[in-house]
Amino acid sequence: MARSDEVFALARSALTGDREHVRAVVGMMIANEPERSSLSERLRKLLQAHGGLHPTAGDGIRLDKGLETLVRVVDVGRDLDSVVLSTEARQTIEALAHEYAAVDALAAHNLTPRNRFLLTGAPGSGKTTLAGALARRLQRPLLVIDYSTLITSYLGETGAKLTKLIDGIAGQRCVLLIDELETLLSERSGRSDRTDVGEQSRIVSALLLALDRLDHRVVVVGATNHPEMLDRAVRRRFDIEFELPLASHESAAVLGRILAARHPGVPVHEMIPHNVDGRSFSDIECVVLARVREWVMAGVAARQATG
Template sequence: MSEEKNSRIIEILELLLTAESVNNFEELNKTDLPKKYWKMADKNGLSLDIERPLIISETLIKNILDIEGSYEIIEKNPFVKCDEFGKRMNITSLSPAVKWFYKTTGDDRALLNPALSYLMEKEGIEGISYSESKSASPDYLNSREYLEKKIEDLIGDDEELKTARNLIIISSPEEIENTVDDLVCTWRQTEAIKKINTALKNREFLRERKIYEIGKLLFVGPPGTGKTSLALAMAKKLDMPLLEVRLAMVTSQYLGETSKNIDRIFDLARRLSPCILFIDEFDFVAKSRVTDDNGAMKRAVNMLLKNIDTLSFVRNGVLLIGATNHPGILDEAAWRRFDDVVEFPLPDYERRKEILKKITQNLTCLCDYDELASETEGFSGSDLRIMIKESLIAALMRDSYEMNENDIEQGMEIIKGRDIIRQGAST
C-alpha cells in the first residue's frame, strides 16, 4: 500500500472514530471536536450541542478532509462497514479499531482530538488523557468561527449595530498570536494583568458586594511601547474577544452621527460581553474638548464619557482599555473615568536586552546583546522589532540565515533614519 493511500485511510478512520465517540457519549459537544471538524457541526449555529447521530458519507469526507473517492479507499478495511446507499461509512468493531488506530498512530492525533482521546480513555488505553487533549486543542468558543456566528446572531437586521461593526476591528482569542509571555512587561503592567485576572475569577463575589470600580484601564506611553500588543495579549489570556476602536475613525461628516456611532459601539460591546473594548487614540477626547468649536463634536465626547460611566467589568463583563500617546493633554474629566493608569515607558537597558533576546529566540543572531542594548538607547519595543526584521532581511539578501554585526548595523541605521525623517516632518 502506498504511503499516500495509508495516510488517507488514517485520516478517514480518525473521522469515523470521532463520529463514533460523539454518537456514543452525549456529554461531548462541539468544543470536543478538533478545528478541522468544526464544519461538521456548523448547522446548529451558536449552540454547542451536536445533532446526533453524526453520519459520515463520502460527500462529507470530501468537504471535511478534501479526500476524493473515500468509499473505495476504505471499503475493504476490516473495521469499517460501507453502505452503498449514499456511500455512508461507520465503524463496526469499535474496540479493535480504537486499539489498532492507537498502535498505528501513537499519541499525536489523540492529543489534538478531545473526542478521540475521550473514546480512547474509555477504552482503557494507558497514557491517553482527555483533559490534556482538551487543554492542548483550540477552543471553539475562542475561535473566529464562533465569534462571527455570535456577532451575526447579535446584529441580525439591526442597521445601527451593522454600522458599529464596520467601525471596529474585532480579534478572537484564538487568532491572536502573541501571549503575555511573549512580551517583556514592566512590574506595573504585570500587576495590572494579575488584578484583572483576579477580578474576572471573582466577578460574582464583587458583584454581590457592589464593588464595581474595577476594569477601566488607561494605557499611557510613547508610540511603539506595546500598548496595543498588551491589550491583545490580555484578550488571549482572559479568553475574550477584543474590539479595537480608533476614535478618529468614528467621527462622521454628518452632524449627530459621531455621537450615534459611539453609542452603537458601546451597545455592541455590552451585547458581545464578555469582551475587551480597546479605545486607541484616547487623546482625541482632549483635543475635541479644547480645540473644537463644533457643538456636535463636543456632544460626541460627552456621549463617550457618559458611556464609559455606565460601563462595568464587574456588572456586564466589558473590560475597557483606553490608550494615549499624550497623557498630558487629558483633562480631569477624562482621567477620573479610569480606575487604573498603566505606564508604558521606553524600555531601559535591561528591558531592551530582554526584548532583543525574545525577538531573536528563534533566529540566529551573532551579536553581543549587552553591546546592542547599549547602542539602542531611546528605541521603543516596536523599533527593536523593526530593526531585527530589517537585519534578518539583510542577512537573507546575502543568502544567509545568520544575522551578523553588519546586518544588525544596517537594521539600526534604518531605525535612526526613520527617526530623522519623523523629527524633520514634525518641525
C-alpha cells in the same frame, strides 16, 4: 462549588445575559456530577448542541447591522510573555486576570472586577500590543474602534455613532480598545468656532456615558500618547492607569530575548543596537529585524557562492 452556589451562578449569568459564563458554570456542574449520571449526560448534550465549552474566538460577539463598520474584531496577536513590561505592570495585569477568574466570589460581596484600563506612553512603547495581549490573557475577543468610520464631519453624528456602538456591545464579553484616545477627543480642539466646541462636548459626554454604562463584561482599554489632552472627567473614569516606558539597557535585553525566541538560530543578542536608552521598543525591534534579515540573506549568498 456547592450546588446552591452553582444554581446562583447559573441564574445570575443567565439573567445578565452572560452566555459564556453560563457555559462555564454548566461545565463546572458536569464536572461536579458523578460520572455518567443522567444529569451530567443531559447537560453535556445540551452544551455540545450550543457550541461546546469553548466557543471559537469572536463567537461570543454579536455585531448588529451597522456596527461592523464602526468596530473591528481583530486578531489578539502576542501573548503577555512576549511583551516587555515592568514587574509592576505584569502584576497588575495578573491581578486583573485573577479578578475575572473570581467573578462569583467578588459578586458575593457586591463587587465586580475592574474593567477600565488606561495605557499611556510614547509611540512604539507597546500600548496596542499590550491591549491585544490582555485580551488574549483574559480569553476575550479584541474589538477596536474604527475612527475612519466613527468620526464624521456631520454635526452630532460622531457622538451618536459612539453611543450606538456602545449600546451594541454592552453586555458582551470582550476587550474594547479605544486606541489613540486623543484622536477621538481632539475632534474639537483644533477648531475654535462654537459649534465644534458643542460637538466635542457631545463626544466627551458620549464617552463618559459609555465608560459608565459598560460593566465588567466589557474590558475597556484606552490608549494614548497624550494623557494631558484627556478631560479630567474621562481620565478619572479609568480604574487602572499605567505608563509604558521607553527602553532602557535592561528592558532592551528582555526584548532581545523575546526576539531570539521568535527567530531561533539567529544571534539576536549581537544585533541589539548599543544606544537604546530612550528609544522605543518598536524602533529597536525594527533595527534588530533589519539585521536579522541581513544575517539570513548573507547566509543565503554564502551558500550560493559555495554551492
